[in-house]
Amino acid sequence: MITRRYRVALLLIAVVTAVTAGRASAKDASPAEQARVIAQGKDIFKTKATCQFCHKWDASGDQGYGGNALSLRATKLTPAQVAETVKCGRPGTGMPYHDQFAYTDKRCYGVSRADLGNDMPPEPNSFLNSDEIDAVVKYLFATDVGRGPSTYDDCVVFWGTETRQCESMKQ
């Protein structure tokens, strides 16, 4: 009988292992460092930039007051493309930019704020520096991108056990 807590721990280890094995850029980083970066990415996704407000906690996408946010579980974008989207947002949509200097020059898609006019992406909840953007992308590819529907255990990994948040996913 494997307890839920143990299963959650196993899942975390599996995530770290997957990242270690799968990401070329991670070759030189220790598992502890990779875990730290992913934890930082999660904090950005969950709280600092509050990506989950629109994309939902499991990055499966959502609608309504978060805008029509795409599923990152189903995305075909590469890590570099996701990083660019986080940095520059998506003009004409509700996806914010997170580089504080985006559109002050032509670093994003070769256009400035003046060029975009009303298609300017929204201001973010919080600006992110390049390390933070790297962390949130690593987090997404470690836990969400390319995965099927989220599970109860995924939910507990995200929210912890001290909440009723995952109750409805319990089988």
Add this chain to the structure above:
Amino acid sequence: MRRLLSAALLIAPFLAASALTPVHAADMNFDRGLNAGKEPQNWLLYYGNYQGFRFSALDQINGDSVKNLKPVFSVALGGLQSGGRYAFGNLEGTPIVEDGMMYVTDGWGSVYAIDVSSGTRGLVKWKFDPGIDRAWAGDVACCGVNNRGVALWKDKIISIALDGRMFELNKATGEKVWERKIADPALGETITMAPLVIRDLAIVGPAGGEFGIRGFVDATDLNTGQQAWRTYTIPAPGEPGSDTWKDGENRWQHGGAPVWETATYDAESDTIYQGIGNAGADWDPQYRPGDNKWAASVLAMNPTNGKIKWGFQYTPNDPYDFDEISEHPVIDTKINGKDRKIVVHAARNGFFYALDRTSGTFVGGKQYVDKLNWTTGLDPETGLPANYDPKADVQVYSPGTHGMRGNPMATVCPSHFGAKNWEPTAYNPNLNLIYVPSVEGCDGLETVEEKSFTDQGGPLKPRDRFSGGSFKLTGRLYGSLKALDPTNGETKASVKLDFPNYAGALATAGNLVFLGEADGTFAAYDAKTLNKVWTYNVGTGINAPAVSYSVNGKQYVAVLAGSRQSPFVMQNDPQLKYTSTSSMLFVFGLN
């Protein structure tokens, strides 16, 4: 002599206690509530009075003296924790002030009892934290972590929390007497509104119009902590109005019509006027053919048993998310020389309405927002949108102003945030002017065909978002403050604001109107001209309405400051992008 000595010994502790105790609050009762205007030193009720005026009869701070208005103290509050989809809680609350004690809430429902009797500092005497499961409740709050305040009852404080509970607290100590679960986040229900206490009943309702709830108005018997009545805002089959849900698939069960702002009350007819929110799914009106009563409406209700006396629907089959939850002031006035008893409403849909408050019939209405494109006006007889089609199951209104399946993109003015959202108006009865703080501008809507909930054969689970689409900004939103004649909605004065307003107004007998803004500006305007006569910047966004009170003969103005700067406010206002959230009470007085 001995008897006298005994008596003196007996009363000595009480004398000592009263010498040390700065406040002598009487119990709150219904009569005090009805006569709140006779205690201008206090702010006893959410709107200052039951009629919904947000008017202080104090006039020490006036056009001549306001130049000497300065911050006299501030108090740092809490509630900044993250939870669910939110990085922190907001401050949208209205302080309640009674005999030198102030009761305020933060977004996570903590209540602070603050001794403001010295006039030089606010001393927090107790704090009650309801201990919300923040992830669970915050994940189904559509638009922020909010709590708009408490109510007084006898020697108790009545408060609510986002997770749907109501609390009775000991006013002197903050100890909990009882709690009652009213709304359930497991169903997407939350509570953000200040309770309305009528006699011994506390009346609230749930938010959740974006989560497929079925709204209700609920009364708690404060003597027992048990439910006294509950009236659903969407009629069940067989009840009057149920024929306005024509889908044939029981979509009324998830039809929204939430309740998240406090009702007003007319004592003469013993009637509450409760604003009702949007139909769900918000932007997919084809999901719910029919007028969808009583979404986007006002209900006149008996506060003792919850029976509906009449209803008036502002935007039938609402495809815009035009919640009409906000206040409905109760005004006695003359129209064409005749005495009229009216209830008025600055609606989210951009029109100002005056209704006969006995019959619910339309008296008059007028566009008050700068730009309005979704209809061509109001029918002068019925008050319905001029292009409302009584034969249509799904209203088109002005083509291109809301999405439809197969033609999803649209632009609506005022924006779906409303001409006026929850932030309350203020009414100066001496001048017979009502002050409307607004969001001006347009935004884009996009319809996405909504799916059904699992109990109706679809994939959506309880707590899933249920909006039938989304919105996006198409240009800069700005704000305005307008002074209207409440009998006909005619604009008598107006001032353009740099930012859309999400704070709400305070009117005073000093003929001033106070209003906070997203950039931290807290300003006073001349009540006749709306010229700005005083301003102070608190350094963090204001999303709450001010109150006024006095202690020891000196008038103060108090406001809560500190809120999430909505990305939708900032999108075209980049000057706000580095502002930080705080959680503060600011109190101003004359130097």
